Amino acid sequence: MSDDRDMEAVFQALAHKSRRRMLDIVKESPGIGVGHLASEFDVSRVAVIKHLAVLEEAMLVVSEKDGRTRRLYFNAVPIQMIYDRWTSEYSAYWSGGVAGLKYLSEIRARHEESERKKRTKG
Amino acid sequence: MNGKKFADRAVYKVMIDAPIETVWSELVKQNTPRPFIWDGEWDAPEFSAGNPYRVMANNGKAVAVIGRILEMDPPRRLVTTFRLTSLPDPASKVTYTLTEKDGKTEFSLVTENVPAGTKSEKSMADGAKFIVENFKAYVETGKVTFGARMMLAVYSLMAPMMPKSMRTENWPYDKAE
Numbered sequence: 001m002s003d004d005r006d007m008e009a010v011f012q013a014l015a016h017k018s019r020r021r022m023l024d025i026v027k028e029s030p031g032i033g034v035g036h037l038a039s040e041f042d043v044s045r046v047a048v049i050k051h052l053a054v055l056e057e058a059m060l061v062v063s064e065k066d067g068r069t070r071r072l073y074f075n076a077v078p079i080q081m082i083y084d085r086w087t088s089e090y091s092a093y094w095s096g097g098v099a100g101l102k103y104l105s106e107i108r109a110r111h112e113e114s115e116r117k118k119r120t121k122g
Numbered sequence: 123m124n125g126k127k128f129a130d131r132a133v134y135k136v137m138i139d140a141p142i143e144t145v146w147s148e149l150v151k152q153n154t155p156r157p158f159i160w161d162g163e164w165d166a167p168e169f170s171a172g173n174p175y176r177v178m179a180n181n182g183k184a185v186a187v188i189g190r191i192l193e194m195d196p197p198r199r200l201v202t203t204f205r206l207t208s209l210p211d212p213a214s215k216v217t218y219t220l221t222e223k224d225g226k227t228e229f230s231l232v233t234e235n236v237p238a239g240t241k242s243e244k245s246m247a248d249g250a251k252f253i254v255e256n257f258k259a260y261v262e263t264g265k266v267t268f269g270a271r272m273m274l275a276v277y278s279l280m281a282p283m284m285p286k287s288m289r290t291e292n293w294p295y296d297k298a299e
Contacts, residue, residue, distance in 0.1 A: 006137070030130040062133045062230065073133040080251045084269050111283055 003081070006059075010078045013058035018043070019051050026061055027074040034063075034070045128214075129238045132247060134254040135230040140261045142220050145227040146197030148261050149218060157266040158256035161274055162186050167295065170194055174298035175202065178290070180281050185293035189213060203299055204233075204246075207288045211242035213299040229257065 013019055018041065025040055026032055038048040052072070055061040062073045138145050148156075152169055155161040159177060166175035171194045177187035185207050193201035198220050205213040214236040221228040231250050236243050256266040265271070286292075 030132065059135055059137065062135050064133075073131070075133055075135045076251055077134050077136050077254050081255055084255065084267060087269075115282075 006078070007082060007085075009058040010060060010082065013054050013060055016051070016054075019055055022048075022051060022055060023060060023074060026072045030073050031066075031071045034072065037072060126238050128234070129236040129243045131232060131234045132236075132250065133230060133232050134250045135228065136254045136258045137223070138227045138229050138258045138261050140227055141225065142197045142222045142227045145220055145229060145261055149220075149257070150196075150200065156260075157270065157274060158253050158260050160186070160277060166191070174295040176293060176295070176298075179288070180284055183290060184284050184288040185290055186288065188293050188295075188298050189216075190298045205299055206242055206245060207293055208285060209240070209242050209245065211237045211240045214242065214246065229254065 014023075022037065022041075025037060029036075034049070034052065035045075037052075038045045041048055052061060052063075056063060059075055059078050062075045063070045064073070065071075150164065150169060152164040152166065155163055160179070162177040162179050163182070164175060165178045165182075166173050169175065169191065171191050174188070174190050176185045176189075178184070179186040188205050188207055189203040191200070191202050192215075193199060200218040202216050203213040204216040205211070215234040217230075217232040217234070219228075219230045219232070221230075231254050233246050233250060236246055252270065256270045259265065259267045259270075266274070
């Protein structure tokens with residue numbers, strides 16, 4: 001899978017307690033400044049910036065310049081892609097997917113039936 | 123949301139392994155189903171800044187999204203207002219940004235001014251993830267993800283049940299906010 005390298009970056013980024021906490025904070029406060037985030041940690045600002053670089057490399061955090069501050073946003077897409085790799089491709093097909101299709105086909109059949117009745121009445 | 127009128131600005135981003143021109147042209151290709159937006163089709167009198175646009179569904183019989191093109195700077199930036207016709211909420215703002223990086227393209231979708239606590243908020247957050255993930259898959263492989271293909275199959279089955287309020291005759295261009 002060509003995306004394996006991208007996923008490795010995500011798992012590596014998530015494999016550290018401080019970085020997971022950073023993600024929690026950024027997710028709770030979209031647009032938080034780097035300085036503000038750093039103030040939540042006891043480690044040096046340099047260490048925080050290093051952690052941030054790992055999170056950005058994995059695209060879990062997106063930063064945008066806003067004047068002199070760098071604002072941080074949580075990006076859910078890499079996690080969604082991991083989730084989908086092991087759920088929608090397999091389990092959704094075998095559990096939800098097939099059952100869902102059958103269910104919807106039945107709803108549709110009923111719907112068409114009622115439309116047909118309406119038409120014949122009208 | 124702390125009683126705020128709008129939800130927080132949200133960013134959805136992905137790296138696409140394709141040249142920026144390709145990514146742009148796939149994004150804005152009109153009058154042809156785009157699988158990463160649920161087979162919707164862009165429709166506009168003219169696809170340029172200042173003009174209204176619609177995302178047509180159900181082979182042009184319904185409108186899924188209506189809005190106005192605020193800014194367009196090919197192949198880098200497209201800013202639109204965005205209103206889901208299936209919900210009563212006012213329009214929000216959606217920005218698509220493409221950035222070239224080592225021959226690849228960074229694609230981001232940003233939502234702003236989404237009315238807080240509404241169905242549109244939930245719908246757009248889920249929808250944005252779907253679009254970004256599947257746009258990458260579509261540009262790189264020519265196909266959306268397996269999960270998305272299942273969903274599209276389900277949608278086509280549900281097409282006859284699309285609410286009448288979404289029908290094209292109810293959404294002329296001048297309804298764009």
